[in-house]
Amino acid sequence: MELKQIRYAVAVADTGNFTRAAERCLVVQSALSHQIARLERELGAKLFDRTSRRVRVTPAGEAFLVAARQCLDAAERAAADVAAAVGEVRGRLAVGLIPTVAAVDVPAVLRDFRRRHPEVRISLRVGGSDELVEQVREGVVEAAFLGLPATARPTGVHVRELARDRLVAAVPPDHPLAGETSIALSRLAAEAFVDLPEGTAGRVQSDQAFAAAGVHRSVAFEVTSAEFMARLIAEGLGVGLLPASYVPRLSGLATIEITDASARVEYVVWSRAGCTPAARAFLALLGIPDADAQAR
Incomplete structure (x- = not known):
């Protein structure tokens, strides 16, 4: 099993289409289809049911995709850690926030971060506080800005009160x-x-x-x-x-x-599972220089 095969399979699942998956992966469709077929033979199960109109993930495919996504995340994390070891920050940074966050000028912080670390792919998600906490726990986003009643406090994540x-x-x-x-x-x-x-x-x-x-x-x-x-x-x-x-x-x-x-209390939260180099660099801009050691 090769990493590119895993990447191709995830792209097919995400797009629901072999042509669009090939475009995303920057390969011709025939090459992508060939690698998916090789992967299915190696696994001994069909990952996708294909018709002339649509592509559907099979139950075996659903089971495979859970570990496949984790594998790709781990590979990206490994590459980012190697880059960090030689003084470069790469990888991805997904940030979540509620629409009414006011303690931090998030666009300005993201602007400064991009200027310092242009190799990092930045994405932004807007949602509710409870939803964002769950996304941090699951690793969907690296850091999130929340607003909660003073009677509530995020759980299962590292927390820093902002205002x-x-x-x-x-x-x-x-x-x-x-x-x-x-x-x-x-x-x-x-x-x-x-x-x-x-x-x-x-x-x-x-x-x-x-x-x-x-x-x-x-x-x-x-x-x-x-x-x-x-x-x-x-x-x-x-x-x-x-x-x-x-x-x-x-x-x-x-x-x-x-x-x-x-x-009302505004917080920034991040994963207890450890920060990526990009997340550590982002949190350092917020005055949290050793995010992996923070537990309050």
């Missing part, structure tokens, strides 16, 4: 409360709310705040991004709660301090 924040009320500029400097959550209870989907870390922060205040509210609009929340609020369709440090990035909103607002 503490609070929620503020965001209302349209012409809202009757827009001139207030501070209010209690009870004064917002009758309003229609715009918020993130139920169960997400951002929504939990708002729900916990109202629960602690003993106040019931109605969420009329559930959206998946803070930017769209802001657009709905600016149009007068509802009000919302947003991190105080993030709101200045949005336009068309008036903000009001909340006297009984809940606390």
